[in-house]
Every structure is written in structure tokens, then in C-alpha cells.
Amino acid sequence: MEEKKQVTLGESLNRFGRVSKGSNVFLTILLGIVALLSVIPFILVIIISFTDSETIQKTGYQFIPDKWSLDAYKMIFEDGAVFKSFGTTIFVTVVGTIIGVFLMSTFAYTLSRKKYAYRGFLSKYSIIPMLFSGGIIGNYIVIVNILGLRNSVWSLILPLCMSTFSIMILRTFYQMSVPEALIESAYMDGASEWTIYFKIILPLSLPGLATIALFLTLGYWNDWFSALLYIDSNKIVPLQYLLMKMETNIEFIANNAGKMGMTANNSLPTETIKMAVVVLSTAPILIAYPFFQKYFIGGLTIGAVKE
Structure with missing residues (x-):
């Protein structure tokens, strides 16, 4: 029966x-x-x-x-500033993603270890920024007055390299995908914490790490607000902020040409420049996304169903 x-x-x-x-x-x-x-x-x-x-x-x-x-495109690439901004954005995106993945993965691995003495304290400490924010003024004071990073490329990297949401995703990923017996056997063989992390945890965590790396890449590539707050020098202006300024300036000239005594402003390709800005700002991400896609779904869904 x-x-x-x-x-x-x-x-x-x-x-x-x-x-x-x-x-x-x-x-x-x-x-x-x-x-x-x-x-x-x-x-x-x-x-x-x-x-x-x-x-x-x-x-x-x-x-x-x-x-x-x-x-x-000729007007956008005319003075070469876009190429410099491309270099700045690529550097910020690559370095920021590497630093962010390393910091958040190590922190999440610590939170996933049940035997760690300060696990509860650090869990609560990491959740507080999700509930309460210091605000723009607090961030500005820390970055500019305390750390002294105004007009520094690190002011574009450090504010975005940590995210509580990403840490929670990685912590759940470690708990669900890395067997506890595997870590215990490594301890018995005399492996240190760094050896376990680099030789066992990282190879088993590629889907989760790729998911966090994609979040960081999108965040750094699309960030223009940090440059608005902390950057005055034209040498390290990121791409998104430069394109936004170019679009705003061209639209301002087109709309106020008569008041400024200018002529022949109908030749300004305002509409096409807007579309070119969209293409330049989104095309690199569209090209890079397929390389993350196979890991992205697995990294987000891991731990969603627990047997």
C-alpha cells in the first residue's frame, strides 16, 4: 500500500x-x-x-x-576627454570590484563560521547600515575631512566597495554550498584559515563571487554621484559623469543660443548625442554581462530552497 x-x-x-x-x-x-x-x-x-x-x-x-x-560621436570624442574618462572608469571598476569582492567575501566567510566568537556582534554590526544611513553629509565629512580623499581616485572606489546585501548573499552561499565536513577535514590536516579560504572556499564559491562581482561592476560603471561630490579635477572624471556634463552643456547651448547671440545651432546634434551617450555608457556592460550570466543565476538562487 x-x-x-x-x-x-x-x-x-x-x-x-x-x-x-x-x-x-x-x-x-x-x-x-x-x-x-x-x-x-x-x-x-x-x-x-x-x-x-x-x-x-x-x-x-x-x-x-x-x-x-x-x-x-565626433563631438563626443573630439577633445580626447572621453578616452581619459574611459580609462578612469575602467580602473575604478576593475580595482573597486577586486577590492570589494575580497573584503565582502572574507567578511561573509567569517559570518558563516558558527564557531567564530564574534559572529553575532559582526552580524548585527553589518546589518545596521541597512537600517540607518549616515546620509550624504556624514559620508562627505568622512571622505573629505577625515580621510582627505577629495580629488582622489580612491574617493570613487572606497564608498561603494562594501554592501550588506552582498555580504548576506555570500554568507548564505557559504552556508549552503560549502560542506562543514570539508572545512573540518582541512583543519585536521593542519591548514590555516587563509589556506582554507584561498584553496577551498574560493574555488567552490565562483557563482556567488561572480554575482557579487557583477553587482559591483554595475555599481562602479554607472556611478556618477561620487564624482559630483568629491571630484573637481578634470583628470580623473569618470565616464558617466563626463557624458552627463557634455549632454547638459550641449542641451543648454542649444536652448539658449538666441540669448547668447549664437547662430546655426540647429546643426547641434542634441538628440543624437543623447542616444550616443546611452550607447557608450551601456554597451560595455552589455558585452561583459554574458560572461557573468552562467554564474549569476546560480549565485542568486543558492539557498533559496533548503531541503
């Missing part, structure tokens, strides 16, 4: 997990349409960035414009 119940339960679970052929076709078409609707706007943005500004004024946005132009 019990065997029949188990067989019936197994069949019902298998039937629940299967998708009929008609449903599979419907879901495939539906998800394909959703994916297409998500990609089409960005394709249109790319096309507009290569469209002549006068053509946009006459005919509006088109997938196949009457005239192509590189004026928007």
Missing part, C-alpha cells in the same frame, strides 16, 4: 513538472516576443545615434533613416 502511494506521489510530481507541447510552444512564442520588445528599443537608440540630426528634425525617429551621420 505504501509503495503504491509513493508511486502515485512520484507520478503526480513528474506530471506537475512536465509541460505539454502546446504550452511549450505558447510560452516560447510569448517569451520570444517579450525578449524582442526588450531589445528593439536599444536597437532604435543605436540607429538614432548614427542618424543625421536634420533628418531627425524632418522625419523623426526611423529604423532606416534617410541619412546616416557620425556627428554625435
Whole structure:
């Protein structure tokens, strides 16, 4: 009788997990349409960035414009400042991601160890910033007055390198994916904490680390607010802040040309520059994302279901 119940339960679970052929076709078409609707706007943005500004004024946005132009990109890359900003942003993103992953992974590993004496204190200490923030003034005082990092590239790196949310993800990842017996056997073989961390924990934690690295990469690449607060020098301006300033300045000139006594401002490719800014700021992330994707889903879903 019990065997029949188990067989019936197994069949019902298998039937629940299967998708009929008609449903599979419907879901495939539906998800394909959703994916297409998500990609089409960005394709249109790319096309507009290569469209002549006068053509946009006459005919509006088109997938196949009457005239192509590189004026928007020529104006953006004209003085070479964009290349310097690219270098600054790449340096900040790479160095900040490495530092952030190292600090948060070591801290999360400490919180995952049940035998660590200060585990409870550090857990509460890390949760406090999620509930209470020091605010912009407090951050500014610490970065500028206490640490003295104004006009320093480290003012773009240090404020974003730690996140309680990411620490909690990694702590759960360690608890669910790293067997306790594996760590105990390493202790018995005489391995130190650093040996266990570098030779056992890190190789087993690639999905979780890749997830945190992706969060950090997106945060550093899209950050412009830190530069607004802490950077006055044009030598270390990040890409996002520079593009925002260029777009604002060009739009201001286009809107106030008459008051300033300027002429021929209809030739300014304001609309195409906006689209070119979007392309330059998002294209590198779109290129890098597929390399993280296979780890990203596994890193987020680990520990979501506990047997």
C-alpha cells in the first residue's frame, strides 16, 4: 500500500513538472516576443545615434533613416576627454570590484563560521547600515575631512566597495554550498584559515563571487554621484559623469543660443548625442554581462530552497 502511494506521489510530481507541447510552444512564442520588445528599443537608440540630426528634425525617429551621420560621436570624442574618462572608469571598476569582492567575501566567510566568537556582534554590526544611513553629509565629512580623499581616485572606489546585501548573499552561499565536513577535514590536516579560504572556499564559491562581482561592476560603471561630490579635477572624471556634463552643456547651448547671440545651432546634434551617450555608457556592460550570466543565476538562487 505504501509503495503504491509513493508511486502515485512520484507520478503526480513528474506530471506537475512536465509541460505539454502546446504550452511549450505558447510560452516560447510569448517569451520570444517579450525578449524582442526588450531589445528593439536599444536597437532604435543605436540607429538614432548614427542618424543625421536634420533628418531627425524632418522625419523623426526611423529604423532606416534617410541619412546616416557620425556627428554625435565626433563631438563626443573630439577633445580626447572621453578616452581619459574611459580609462578612469575602467580602473575604478576593475580595482573597486577586486577590492570589494575580497573584503565582502572574507567578511561573509567569517559570518558563516558558527564557531567564530564574534559572529553575532559582526552580524548585527553589518546589518545596521541597512537600517540607518549616515546620509550624504556624514559620508562627505568622512571622505573629505577625515580621510582627505577629495580629488582622489580612491574617493570613487572606497564608498561603494562594501554592501550588506552582498555580504548576506555570500554568507548564505557559504552556508549552503560549502560542506562543514570539508572545512573540518582541512583543519585536521593542519591548514590555516587563509589556506582554507584561498584553496577551498574560493574555488567552490565562483557563482556567488561572480554575482557579487557583477553587482559591483554595475555599481562602479554607472556611478556618477561620487564624482559630483568629491571630484573637481578634470583628470580623473569618470565616464558617466563626463557624458552627463557634455549632454547638459550641449542641451543648454542649444536652448539658449538666441540669448547668447549664437547662430546655426540647429546643426547641434542634441538628440543624437543623447542616444550616443546611452550607447557608450551601456554597451560595455552589455558585452561583459554574458560572461557573468552562467554564474549569476546560480549565485542568486543558492539557498533559496533548503531541503
